[in-house]
Amino acid sequence: MSTDDITTDLTRNTQNAPAELLARSFFFLCAVVSVVTTISIILLLVTEAAKFFSLTAPLMGVEGPTASLVDFLTGTTWEINNGKFGVLALVSATVMITLGSAIIAIPLGVATAIYLSEYASPQRRAILKPALEILAGIPTVVYGFFALIYITPVIQTFLPQTGTFNLLSASIVVGIMIIPMVASISEDAMSAVPDALRQAGYGMGATKFDVSTGIVVPAALSGIFSSFILALSRAIGETMAVTVAAGSQAKFHVPINPAAFLDGGLPMTAAMVQLLLSDITGGGLAYRSLFAIGLTLFVITLIMNIISDVVAQRYREEY
Template structure:
């Protein structure tokens, strides 16, 4: 096969009855046909494996939609989206998602305040300042940071960060949004730094050298040439990191608490969308109850938000990419 004429294994292969490059001299026609059938089967099997990923997405959407639709036949969408109280377990039941949404947003904003500047500065340091050897040490350390299970971060928040916060502000709740935001921030630093660093390093050397030639200092080269040139990649990493913070589950479940609470005070106990989903599945919630359906309605909200942010990140990357030769 010439590299230019890739054929689609599922249909095209053997459409002419034979593989264009397969040997025909020694093997004879029967052998040839067996080989073609074999190739087509293999192509089909491989295609099905690749198609599974699409089925997963369809599965997620179908599963979430089916139960959510039942939920929304009981609870108006409007009440769900604008209600300020979330109490599915007590009477009168209230299904306003805003307290959960606000909890998720508060953790996301708090962790972004920590991770975006630190992550970008880490990326600048690794790409512009650090030498080869220092990079060789720092990058694996950041990879380890990214690989620590989230339940461990939850433990760290609850047993180390919260007591630390309470030393400074004694009225801090045992479970609070601030500690969760801090650990989630630490957790997503590697997301920002590694993706941003890739973007910074992709900026061609000539741009840097041109600026140095004009007498710019390293600070001016970094902040006025390299970062602006890599801005699309940097923004994409920011959006992905925030989306990760919204989807983060265990650290916020352990550290931020389980109290749906519409508040702006990060020292109070709150509940995020993800923590709510966990709290429902920890209890015994029979299928068919409204509480069971809330699982899917909240999951749907979470899925739409994170998927939207991921798509936005890819769009920023392709739409605002600077092309350098």
């Protein structure tokens, strides 16, 4: 490179310096806003939840009734009118809906991703993938009414003992909702697998099915597992669909009992909606329980995301 070229580059960089500084400052501001917002939400949940528990409420200057942390975490009865705040009644419904939706979404989502990545032609993929992602754009309350009006009657046809509001219907509709997330992220992970690995499999005499399930899926395992965690986190935090489909009566269910899916329940998100719509007094015990539930939900989701990051780092392949 000649001296004139170097001088020209330096002049161009000097002229672009204000624009570069402006762009860098803008992106830094966006990052700061994101971090500050996250920290603010966490502080709000922790501060308000601390006012709910008897151990920390005096430190927050709270007077009046409080709840026991042990009773909250181990209790199986949620009756705010009777002063019973056992969050396990809410967690059990949330866990059952999450498990039910996972049974539906994970196999269908992965199978869809395999088809889009390995079997579909570029023309079909260009049509099917956007059509699949339309499901993610449908308002969740519409899913809830769909479950109540269409899915529940079908279930009652085969299982007459099923209630109008039941966890099975909620699980099915939430499973349908998160299929696009599993399929889209898994398909992106499979598409990132180098073609050289596929060609090596074909060179060894493997069929397309063998290559898809024995080479591509294991190579994309970290991305596929991340899609599972993200989808299940979405299922745990789903609000309107489960509020409409699952009912509004808190009951403690044992997740390993399949018959419990035919009964109604009150997931954590639906309980928060129910509390907000009721005549609770701002600053009262029922009001503060909102933040205790929210903090519990946040911790569960955080743990799942940490597990996702650990597994993604453990099985990530670099090409």
